[in-house]
Amino acid sequence: MDYTRISLRPFRPSDAEDFLAWAGDDKVTRYLRWNTITSGEEALIYIQQVAIPHPWRQSICLDDCSIGYISIKPESSNDRHRAHVGYAIGSDYWGQGIVTAAMKIAIPIVFEKFPSLLRLEGLVEEENVGSQKVLEKVGFTKEGFLRKYGFNKGEIRDMFIYSFLKTDKIAS
């Protein structure tokens, strides 16, 4: 994989078809809190109403085509030094280090964009080993195992919690 082909940018309405290709796949949305997208219209609505207005939800692009996303959302008021990280990528692109590369691009950008941000955190379900590897390769610290932490797709899940601080170094 030539990682210079990977870039991050805001979503555009014209991404709808590419977005549907990965967000319409149950394998991709399995561990996400949002449901599989089922049509081009739904993809367009999601991009316009959720992705574009979001504080920081960007498309992971291969040759400027959307193949996934990274989302970073600071908590409100008293906890705005903390932000949750979410990400996903089309299943054809799994296992090639693409999300890891995109995350390494994203992290310095968001720490600059949100000056009060000190801590990024990721919550990953126990079975989602691929996602855990992404965070570990970026340099996140695994802090603990949270039992029955939240619902996803109708079931209560156990999750690992990871963090990356502004003072941490991205793993090389």
Place this chain on the structure above:
Amino acid sequence: MERYSDSDITLRPLDISDADDFMKWYSDEKVSKFCSWDTFTSKEAAIEYVVDNVIPHPWHKAICVSGRTVGSISVSPFHGMDKCRAELGYVVASDYWGKGIATRAVKMAANAVFVEWGELERVEAVVAVENTASQRVLEKAGFMREGVLRKYFLLKGRPTDAVIFSLLSTDPHVNYFMDA
């Protein structure tokens, strides 16, 4: 040292008529050190805080010892997809520290909310790493220590590392027949 039996410790709604009692902990720097609020210097300010934050809270009770109000305990449910969990917080006046009061109150509160909220499966508490006394309360109450969260919350404006603990409705320490 005075010891209290479990039946001496009760929970009931906190009221502004408890102002003289709750002022004992709201005005105490030893207590406010690890709390989100700063030491109150007037009864009026403490009453206003209680009216704005405690009275309307979904679950916030006075901890009483032989009928005397010595602290308070709250359980705050999360919403939407996180409504399986709730966060526990508690405070006890410093004169009553070291007598097992908080431990007993935590056990009573956890049992009560697991019974009252059918969807609740997890009660969690987040404690600053320096607050070892509060960590012992949770361990004695049967909570499991899950990890240290770095720079998790701002304590007096300073990013603070915190230990996260949890108690599940299915944990053996939960006693559904305990009188609350």
